[in-house]
Amino acid sequence: MHISKKQKYILAGIILVEIIIGIFFIKIDMSAIAEPPAKLKHIFGFAIPMNGINISTILNTWLIMVVLILSSWKITRHLTPVPSRLQVIAEQYVSAFDKLCEEVLGSGKGRKYMPMVSTLFIFILVANSIGAIPSFWHIFSGFPSWLKFDEPTKDLNTTLGFGLLCFLVAHISGIYYKGFKKYLSEYFEPMIEIGRLRIPNLFMGMLNIVGEFGKTISHSFRLFGNMLGSAIIILVISNLTKYIVMPVFLNAFFGLFIGAIQAFVFAMLALVYVSVMINE
Amino acid sequence: MIEDALLVKELVKAAAVLGAGICMGFGAIGPGIGEGFAAGKACEGVAREPENANLITRTMLIGQAVSESTGIYSLVIALLMLFVI
Amino acid sequence: MQIDESVMKMATFFAAALSMGIGAIGSAYGLGYASSKACEAIARQPQESGKIIKMMLIGQAASGTPSIFSLLISFLLLFGPAPKQGLVQVFAILGAGICMGAGAVGPGIGAGFANAEACDGVARMPDSETTLLRVMLMGQAVSQSTSIYALVIAFLLTIV
Numbered sequence: 001m002h003i004s005k006k007q008k009y010i011l012a013g014i015i016l017v018e019i020i021i022g023i024f025f026i027k028i029d030m031s032a033i034a035e036p037p038a039k040l041k042h043i044f045g046f047a048i049p050m051n052g053i054n055i056s057t058i059l060n061t062w063l064i065m066v067v068l069i070l071s072s073w074k075i076t077r078h079l080t081p082v083p084s085r086l087q088v089i090a091e092q093y094v095s096a097f098d099k100l101c102e103e104v105l106g107s108g109k110g111r112k113y114m115p116m117v118s119t120l121f122i123f124i125l126v127a128n129s130i131g132a133i134p135s136f137w138h139i140f141s142g143f144p145s146w147l148k149f150d151e152p153t154k155d156l157n158t159t160l161g162f163g164l165l166c167f168l169v170a171h172i173s174g175i176y177y178k179g180f181k182k183y184l185s186e187y188f189e190p191m192i193e194i195g196r197l198r199i200p201n202l203f204m205g206m207l208n209i210v211g212e213f214g215k216t217i218s219h220s221f222r223l224f225g226n227m228l229g230s231a232i233i234i235l236v237i238s239n240l241t242k243y244i245v246m247p248v249f250l251n252a253f254f255g256l257f258i259g260a261i262q263a264f265v266f267a268m269l270a271l272v273y274v275s276v277m278i279n280e
Numbered sequence: 281m282i283e284d285a286l287l288v289k290e291l292v293k294a295a296a297v298l299g300a301g302i303c304m305g306f307g308a309i310g311p312g313i314g315e316g317f318a319a320g321k322a323c324e325g326v327a328r329e330p331e332n333a334n335l336i337t338r339t340m341l342i343g344q345a346v347s348e349s350t351g352i353y354s355l356v357i358a359l360l361m362l363f364v365i
Numbered sequence: 366m367q368i369d370e371s372v373m374k375m376a377t378f379f380a381a382a383l384s385m386g387i388g389a390i391g392s393a394y395g396l397g398y399a400s401s402k403a404c405e406a407i408a409r410q411p412q413e414s415g416k417i418i419k420m421m422l423i424g425q426a427a428s429g430t431p432s433i434f435s436l437l438i439s440f441l442l443l444f445g446p447a448p449k450q451g452l453v454q455v456f457a458i459l460g461a462g463i464c465m466g467a468g469a470v471g472p473g474i475g476a477g478f479a480n481a482e483a484c485d486g487v488a489r490m491p492d493s494e495t496t497l498l499r500v501m502l503m504g505q506a507v508s509q510s511t512s513i514y515a516l517v518i519a520f521l522l523t524i525v
């Protein structure tokens with residue numbers, strides 16, 4: 001990449017202005033680490049059960065949903081034999097996931113799970129990187145503190161919901177493809193054989209059942225821990241360097257790169273948990 | 281007498297929280313290394329036979345789930361020490 | 366029991382040091398092991414160096430995660446909300462430091478091991494790079510779950 005002399009001067013000027021603003025005007029303020037999320041506890045006079053809902057999470061989730069649904073609606077309205085740029089991207093995305101699912105689950109079964117896995121991936125990808133969009137209006141007085149771009153995956157409720165969804169899908173497809181008896185007996189294998197009698201191995205059963213819960217816990221806490229951790233580290237390091245230059249790189253690394261890896265890992269693990277359940 | 285009893289209670293709670301930390305911390309070492317070992321060998325296996333990648337991945341995940349159970353036991357004990365004692 | 370503020374401060378600093386100090390061991394070992402294997406692989410297959418370096422960097426980003434969790438707990442202890450004063454809180458802070466510090470060792474080493482074998486595998490079969498990347502990321506993600514349990518317990522301990 002070639003940078004002309006003029007661009008270099010502009011870059012140096014921007015950094016100089018940032019340093020001056022940072023040193024003289026920005027105070028270190030880390031109260032946001034401990035700040036509990038804003039919650040909506042009453043709606044139209046009715047109390048919301050379970051300690052209210054997290055406004056920022058809900059708003060950002062719906063924002064991402066609207067953006068994704070509208071863009072996919074827009075792309076698929078006018079499909080042409082000679083594809084436009086967006087159509088190429090969408091086709092590549094769908095065919096890549098189709099190939100992946102067919103490869104992992106076997107042909108025929110894979111296409112049934114492709115919509116779930118690809119939707120999980122793109123939702124989590126956008127959700128993880130939404131924090132990189134600068135939003136500063138919440139720091140002015142008069143604007144509520146929850147009105148900002150904030151990762152919904154930073155909230156345990158979102159990730160635990162996804163984890164439970166994957167758990168249910170995997171187990172119900174296991175029962176559907178193998179039958180209830182075979183599904184149940186797989187927990188107690190290898191059976192203890194005495195003569196012709198086959199006794200279920202209770203020790204292995206205990207290990208397997210604990211393992212199933214552990215899968216769901218680690219599946220959802222992995223995403224949550226990574227995103228919460230990156231958000232706090234971005235906040236602390238940005239504050240310590242007084243927002244000079246560093247936030248760009250921090251957001252690029254933690255928001256976009258780690259976020260993309262975690263989104264892929266989450267979708268792949270959902271797919272593989274299904275494949276462990278439905279295959280012999 | 282009453283102050284002594286309170287002190288003992290506080291000491292027990294203090295030991296319990298320290299114990300929860302030590303339990304989860306050291307309990308996480310073994311499963312981490314072991315599961316990573318499984319993942320490494322799975323990568324080696326995929327490099328040798330790429331067409332069996334899915335079978336290898338499934339086996340790896342099942343093995344990892346079993347070796348993870350000790351980590352989950354540590355988690356359970358740590359949570360018990362935090363909230364029950 | 367009455368606990369002085371300076372004692373709380375001492376406990377916080379000590380726990381932050383424990384968390385980051387012990388937690389760096391495992392990840393550093395894993396990262397170094399992966400890069401040593403990558404060097405070996407490039408020496409064997411110099412024409413595939415681009416793929417090997419890409420695999421190494423992606424894997425290292427994943428295997429550095431436990432130490433990032435340690436950093437997070439250290440930051441929280443140093444800059445986070447000041448805890449209440451009391452004997453239980455002193456031990457809870459120390460426990461959080463030990464928990465995250467020791468909990469990051471194993472996953473760091475394990476994830477680094479997976480990364481190293483994947484680099485080796487790319488050198489042996491450059492065509493199956495995407496499959497290897499997938500298996501490596503999945504294995505690393507699962508082997509990191511214990512460090513995430515440690516993170517959860519450490520979070521709970523800092524707010525006791």
